[in-house]
Amino acid sequence: MVTQGNHEVESLPLGRPFVSYNARWLMPHAESASASNLYYSFDVADGAVHVVMLGSYADFGPGSDQRRWLESDLARVDRRHVGWVVAVVHAPWYSTNVAHDGEGEGMxxxxxxxxxxxxxxxxxxxxxxxxxxxxxxxxxxxxxxxxVHITVGDGGNREGLSLMFKETSSPMSVFREASFGHGRLRVYNATHARWSWHRNDDSDSTVRDEVWLTSLGSSTGCGPRPCPANDEL
Known part of the structure; x- marks a missing residue:
């Protein structure tokens, strides 16, 4: 299941964007009431997890089709029965890396x-x-x-790693490393999941970052404010 990145835009002169992407990657947008293949949603684990795939390079501003669809899609999620809601974007909204700094801010x-x-x-x-x-x-x-915001853009590419992090990082940034790797989100039940990031550079399997997550749907403190202190464990 994929969503588009900047290399899929293909805004050639006099051409239409996303022609190759839409031809090769048909996602279940119609099934999720989306009019565009660039953003959609789906359920996994018998509906226990709702995944929202957003389009960083589709219009997301006020009055846009993507915003209206997102409002409608999220309104249909009943957190009494859906333990987890996960969103996916291409350009990160939070980052302390020098590369692509601020590109996700508008979204x-x-x-x-x-x-x-x-x-x-x-x-x-x-x-x-x-x-x-x-x-x-x-x-x-x-x-x-x-x-919890997680950037996993290190699966491998011809451009190399984004090696330069800002010297003064955000206090909200818990862990950062410029290495190739992959991540795994293992959902155990409606309330608890474990995220792990596996570094691929080593000869042996190496888990460099992992954390237990508690679903916000199960947290009574995340109804009307005030909210609990910052603690994802």
Whole structure:
């Protein structure tokens, strides 16, 4: 299951964007009431996990089709029965890497409040060719009712790793490393999941970062404010 990145835009002169992507990667957008193949949602584990795939390079501003669809999609999620809600974007909304700095800011400003109000548990991103995990955050501040933001853009590429992190990192950034690797989100039940990031550079299997996550749907403190302290464990 995929969503588009910057290399899929293909905005050639006099051409239409995403022609090759839409021809080769037909996602279940119609099944999730989306009019565009660039953003959609699906359920896994008998509906226990709802995954929202967003389009970083599709219009996301006020009044856009993507925003209207996202509002409708999240409104249909009943957290009494859906333990986990996960979102995926391409350009990260939070990053301390020099590469692509600020490229996800416009989308964050436009859509972050929708994900926050829906108590989305985790937001995964790529684009930056390195690994970084943030604590729960909302509107550039630690917030126990916000999603955990994780950048996993280090699966391998011809451009190499994004080696330069800012010297002064955000206090919300929990772990960061410019190495090739991959991640695994293992959902155990409606309340608990474990995230692990595996570094691929070593001769032996190496887990460099892992954390237990508690679903916001199960947290009574994440209804009306005030919210609990920032703690994703």
């Amino acid at each position: 964050r400003e436009a859509l972050e409040s929708l994900l926050y109000d829906a108590r989305v548990d985790v937001v995964f991103a790529g684009h930056v060719h390195a690994y970084e995990r943030f604590g729960r955050v909302y509107n550039n501040s630690p917030d126990g009712c916000g999603p």
